[in-house]
Amino acid sequence: MSEYLIATSSTADLPRTWLDEHNIPFISYEFTVNGEIKQDDCREESRAAIFKGMRNGDDLKTSMINEFVYGEFFKGLLDTGKDVIFMDMSDKMSVSFENANRAAEDIRSKYPDRKLVVMDTRCISGGLGLLVMSMVKRMEAGESFEQVIAWGEANKLRIAHRFTVDDLNYLKRGGRVSNASALVGSLLNIKPVLYVPDVGTLDVVKKARGRKAALNAIRDSVVSDLDKVDAAGEEMLILHADCIEDARWVKKQVRAAHPELGEIHIGSLGVVIGAHTGPGLLTVFYLCGGRVPE
Numbered sequence: 001m002s003e004y005l006i007a008t009s010s011t012a013d014l015p016r017t018w019l020d021e022h023n024i025p026f027i028s029y030e031f032t033v034n035g036e037i038k039q040d041d042c043r044e045e046s047r048a049a050i051f052k053g054m055r056n057g058d059d060l061k062t063s064m065i066n067e068f069v070y071g072e073f074f075k076g077l078l079d080t081g082k083d084v085i086f087m088d089m090s091d092k093m094s095v096s097f098e099n100a101n102r103a104a105e106d107i108r109s110k111y112p113d114r115k116l117v118v119m120d121t122r123c124i125s126g127g128l129g130l131l132v133m134s135m136v137k138r139m140e141a142g143e144s145f146e147q148v149i150a151w152g153e154a155n156k157l158r159i160a161h162r163f164t165v166d167d168l169n170y171l172k173r174g175g176r177v178s179n180a181s182a183l184v185g186s187l188l189n190i191k192p193v194l195y196v197p198d199v200g201t202l203d204v205v206k207k208a209r210g211r212k213a214a215l216n217a218i219r220d221s222v223v224s225d226l227d228k229v230d231a232a233g234e235e236m237l238i239l240h241a242d243c244i245e246d247a248r249w250v251k252k253q254v255r256a257a258h259p260e261l262g263e264i265h266i267g268s269l270g271v272v273i274g275a276h277t278g279p280g281l282l283t284v285f286y287l288c289g290g291r292v293p294e
Contacts, residue, residue, distance in 0.1 A: 007085070010029050032060070119153075126285040159291075166211065247282060
């Protein structure tokens with residue numbers, strides 16, 4: 001049995017079934033739906049219900065995790081007698097990362113014989129999920145605490161994140177686009193194509209005219225990235241916010257171009273990212289040679 005464990009947060013957007021199967025502890029972000037406080041439980045049915053509710057006008061808001069909650073979570077993990085690798089969203093995407101770091105600094109003094117590493121993953125959503133999956137696979141294969149961390153640090157910036165959204169108004173609320181841009185974009189049927197650069201932010205790389213053009217742009221970028229590496233056996237995550245047919249189309253297109261890929265998983269986007277991007281988001285995560293905009 002491993003002498004350490006890997007833990008993450010609900011923002012890894014991994015399905016609860018996978019987390020439970022691999023015994024991966026996770027800390028849940030809180031969110032509110034029309035003022036009612038809920039916990040992100042990582043269940044596919046919960047995520048699907050949230051996005052359908054948003055399409056019907058539900059008001060969704062998220063909040064950070066505070067230092068005390070992280071501290072209690074870390075205490076529970078270290079009380080198992082194991083060392084801990086903890087992985088959350090990029091520090092550029094949430095102040096929760098700083099809260100986790102402060103909590104970890106305090107907890108380490110109380111557990112001097114244990115190791116607690118809080119990684120700056122530079123990943124979000126399924127990118128974080130793919131990093132967690134890859135490191136868990138190595139842990140389960142018997143690699144050491146130090147080996148698994150070294151692999152994660154060496155490869156985290158190889159995880160590509162490619163997104164498109166259907167409604168610019170959600171990005172406007174999060175400050176990603178201006179009111180004027182959102183209005184003009186909606187009138188012109190503009191669909192932004194986004195990606196995560198090395199620093200871990202979420203940036204607009206292209207503005208496509210129409211949903212199909214945006215999906216084509218994502219497919220072309222994914223295929224181009226994979227053309228430059230040996231992708232044989234590598235896994236891919238495609239997450240969607242109530243647009244599964246688009247996810248299936250992208251999967252079919254990528255599989256046709258790169259049949260050597262390993263499993264291509266389709267799942268529901270998590271609540272936290274979904275609150276800021278809205279229903280209709282489609283995103284793809286995979287290992288590549290290095291993050292490039294296009």
